[in-house]
Amino acid sequence: MITMMSKTSMNRQRGIALIYVLLIFAMITLMASQMVTSLWLHTEKNARFLERIQAKHHALSAEQYVALLLEQDFEDDKKKKRQVDHERERWNVTTVGYPVEQGSVELEIVDENGRFNLNWLNAEALDGKRFTTQFETILKNLGIDTQLIYAIKDWIDSDQEPSETGAEDNHYLVLDPHRRTADFPLVSLSELRLIQGVGKQEFELLTPLVTVLPKESKVNVNSALPEVLRSLSDKITEGDAQSIIDSRTDEGFAKLEDMTKLPALKDKTAELKAAGFEFTSSYFNVYIKATYRDTVFYLRTLLVRNADGKVQVAGREIGPNDYRVTAKKES
Ligand SMILES: [Ca+2]
Ligand SMILES: [Ca+2]
Structure with a gap:
């Protein structure tokens, strides 16, 4: 009788021990699974973070590329003794895309002095x-x-x-x-x-048609959009604006006399003078989309070129923006 009771008690104790062992295994499995998930998330987060940094650096290098193009343009104009900025100069790579290591860069330059x-x-x-x-x-x-x-x-x-x-x-x-x-x-x-x-x-x-710059900025008649040209004076008709656009050609205007030579404008010297425009540009927006592996980095940089031809960053906006619009081309 005593032997039978102790056998039953032993079996029960073994059963309880087995349950404990199973519980411990279950807990270990759960903890291991959580650790693996956490490690994976951590690694994934770090990878995305590093990809974003890389994409950002591709974007910043594109920004530098444009700054160098604009500084080079200033030096070229200086050599030619003709300070002028127009859309057919070398800096105006309006839309360009090029591959970089494990990614690509697309950029667009907008002359803000035309708005x-x-x-x-x-x-x-x-x-x-x-x-x-x-x-x-x-x-x-x-x-x-x-x-x-x-x-x-x-x-x-x-x-x-x-x-x-x-x-x-x-x-x-x-x-x-x-x-x-x-x-x-x-x-x-x-x-x-x-x-x-x-x-x-x-x-x-x-x-x-519009932009936001310091209020001292002036319109560049060589890049001004048709609507902006027409607004410069009530004496400038739609036909006059078109005549200016058609005559900008490969060289652009460098002085007022280049414009008043045009038959449509020969009697409008005073009005053109009063309109207060320039023949060069100082502000350029660069819209950049840089991709590294699966990560895309959007950057809009406003560059300003000072009187010595040096280019600086005047502002940056990160992220895609819904007002990215291409300036209307006159031809
Ligand atoms: Ca130029
Ligand atoms: Ca107010």
């Missing part, structure tokens, strides 16, 4: 009235309500006084989402979407 600078709208000291009239012409030609001038002006100017039909904080704070005016020059075209009167349609019509 209307929205920050001029708050440039009273620089004859702001003239810029208001220019922008009014552009808006009218696009079929956009000209009241937008005042909304943009209020967004940029440092005060909180609404101008004409513009709007300041008290208007925007009750909107959804609540927001306040920047009271500062625009730094990105994407800001336009926050301004009263700029819907999807207005944004899409405007962005190919």
Whole structure:
């Protein structure tokens, strides 16, 4: 009897021991599985991180490539004693793609001095009235309500006084989402979407023609878009703008006399002089898409070339942007 009871007790103890062993195995398996998953995630994260760094460096090297092209252009112009920038010069690799180790780079250069600078709208000291009239012409030609001038002006100017039909904080704070005016020059075209009167349609019509630069920048008549040329003076007709575009040729204009030689413009010297344009460009946007293995890195860099021909980075924006638009070509 005693022997039978101790046998049953022993069997039960063996069963319990087996359950413990199985539980320990299950726990070890679970822990091992978690460690493997965590290690895999860690490795994957590091790999992606390193790929992104590599793609970013491909993008930065493309940026440097464009800066060197622009500096070289300045030196070439200096040798020729003819400082001029136009679309047929060597720097204007409008769209280019090239392979790099385990990836590729695509880039596009946009001469920003060919566009209307929205920050001029708050440039009273620089004859702001003239810029208001220019922008009014552009808006009218696009079929956009000209009241937008005042909304943009209020967004940029440092005060909180609404101008004409513009709007300041008290208007925007009750909107959804609540927001306040920047009271500062625009730094990105994407800001336009926050301004009263700029819907999807207005944004899409405007962005190919406008830019955001320091207000001291000037239009380069050699790269100005047709709509921008027409806005320079109410005396410049659509035909005159076309005549300027047709005559820019391979050399571009280097001085006012090159333009007033044109039959269409020979009686408009005073108007052209008053329009205050230049024959060179200082601001260039470079849109870069760099790929390394499966990782893509988007970069927009604003380059500025100073009076000595040296190029510096004036701003960078990382990530794909929805306002990347190709300037309209005149031919
Ligand atoms: Ca040049
Ligand atoms: Ca303001």
